[in-house]
Amino acid sequence: MTATDHLLLRALRCRPTERTPAWIMRQAGRYLPEYRALRRRAGDFLNLCKTPELAVEATLQPLRRFPLDAAIIFSDILTIPDAMGLGLRIEEGEGPRFAKPLRRDADIRALRAPDPERDLRYVLDAVQLARRELNGGAPLIGFAGSPWTLAVYMVEGAGGGEFARSLQFAREQPQSMRRLLRLLAASVREYLNAQIAHGAEVVMVFDTWGGLLGGDYEEFSLDHIAAVIAKLDRTVPVIVFAKGVAAHLESIAACGCDAIGVDATVDLAEARRRVGRGIALQGNLAPEILLRANAVELESAVQAVLASHGDRPGHIFNLGHGILPATDPEMVQKMLDAVRRTMPTAA
Numbered sequence: 001m002t003a004t005d006h007l008l009l010r011a012l013r014c015r016p017t018e019r020t021p022a023w024i025m026r027q028a029g030r031y032l033p034e035y036r037a038l039r040r041r042a043g044d045f046l047n048l049c050k051t052p053e054l055a056v057e058a059t060l061q062p063l064r065r066f067p068l069d070a071a072i073i074f075s076d077i078l079t080i081p082d083a084m085g086l087g088l089r090i091e092e093g094e095g096p097r098f099a100k101p102l103r104r105d106a107d108i109r110a111l112r113a114p115d116p117e118r119d120l121r122y123v124l125d126a127v128q129l130a131r132r133e134l135n136g137g138a139p140l141i142g143f144a145g146s147p148w149t150l151a152v153y154m155v156e157g158a159g160g161g162e163f164a165r166s167l168q169f170a171r172e173q174p175q176s177m178r179r180l181l182r183l184l185a186a187s188v189r190e191y192l193n194a195q196i197a198h199g200a201e202v203v204m205v206f207d208t209w210g211g212l213l214g215g216d217y218e219e220f221s222l223d224h225i226a227a228v229i230a231k232l233d234r235t236v237p238v239i240v241f242a243k244g245v246a247a248h249l250e251s252i253a254a255c256g257c258d259a260i261g262v263d264a265t266v267d268l269a270e271a272r273r274r275v276g277r278g279i280a281l282q283g284n285l286a287p288e289i290l291l292r293a294n295a296v297e298l299e300s301a302v303q304a305v306l307a308s309h310g311d312r313p314g315h316i317f318n319l320g321h322g323i324l325p326a327t328d329p330e331m332v333q334k335m336l337d338a339v340r341r342t343m344p345t346a347a
């Protein structure tokens with residue numbers, strides 16, 4: 001099979017597919033016992049990311065278990081700030097933390113864009129090795145955080161909070177924030193282009209925290225995503241994961257991406273009407289459903305997602321956000337079976 005024949009790649013180009021392709025955000029991770037064992041073997045999460053053989057093993061684990069239509073390279077969006085010297089630590093059960101968060105304009109002026117070939121070599125090696133191991137079986141997705149989402153973590157210094165500090169920084173020191181966003185856009189662009197050069201067949205930009213911005217979303221987030229995409233190697237499709245920004249779907253569709261990943265608050269039929277035909281939509285089963293539904297409820301929730309997009313081309317089934325660590329892997333199998341049982345997408 002040549003790479004362009006994969007269901008995922010066809011769906012991303014809004015071409016007809018015999019069924020709707022499916023994969024899962026955070027498909028490698030803590031809900032899988034084999035991931036927890038691998039992580040123990042690695043010692044900690046960052047070591048797992050930074051050891052290409054282990055990162056590739058984590059990438060492949062979900063594909064050994066489930067009939068998935070994509071692999072996503074095992075890494076994290078915070079590799080860029082780590083490579084910029086902010087001192088990343090990811091503690092069990094605590095989430096990410098930076099030793100040197102950005103607090104003033106001088107901190108931002110001192111930053112340099114990482115050279116991916118040198119500073120993020122371990123990710124590029126993992127991409128190359130994963131591609132070899134996949135051997136054409138499923139397309140490989142590379143990824144990065146959006147400039148704004150990275151800026152949020154770099155200014156806050158930790159995840160999991162309410163992010164008041166980064167919003168305040170954007171409001172009170174907009175010039176500094178813009179300087180940071182421009183630097184991050186250049187860094188993300190070079191990083192994604194390097195992933196493409198080393199074998200990524202799709203790239204995805206995670207804009208997890210764009211929704212914090214309300215009316216300032218376009219200025220502080222979307223415009224910088226568009227700047228990333230404008231200078232990407234466009235031989236591969238680009239997905240933008242847009243969480244909490246349903247009000248901006250039309251402008252996201254115009255940012256240069258090929259597909260929009262939408263959260264579970266979005267009705268796919270309405271999203272399709274709003275973005276038109278030329279752009280693919282990815283999503284959007286609420287991850288919580290996998291925690292509480294019985295088999296019948298799960299089946300009907302999956303049907304509802306598929307029916308809301310309908311039988312036109314350009315849909316990739318996924319969750320509306322990352323799979324939750326408490327998810328029973330059995331439910332994932334049931335969900336993917338339900339996707340495969342449904343009507344094929346019409347030509």
Ligand code: 1CP
Pocket residue numbers: 024025026027028029030039045072073074075076077078090091092093095096143158159160161206208321322
């Ligand atoms: O094992 C562990 O305890 C670490 C948990 C973990 C994992 C499994 C982290 C720390 N990152 C990851 C992997 C990861 N992160 C992937 C792997 C590939 C796959 O999908 O299988 C991806 C794509 C990400 C992306 C990521 N990291 C995002 C964007 C997507 C999203 O879910 O919104 C974000 C916001 C992060 C930051 C981050 N890294 C880790 C955690 C726990 C977090 C979130 C912290 C917070 O709540 O703010």
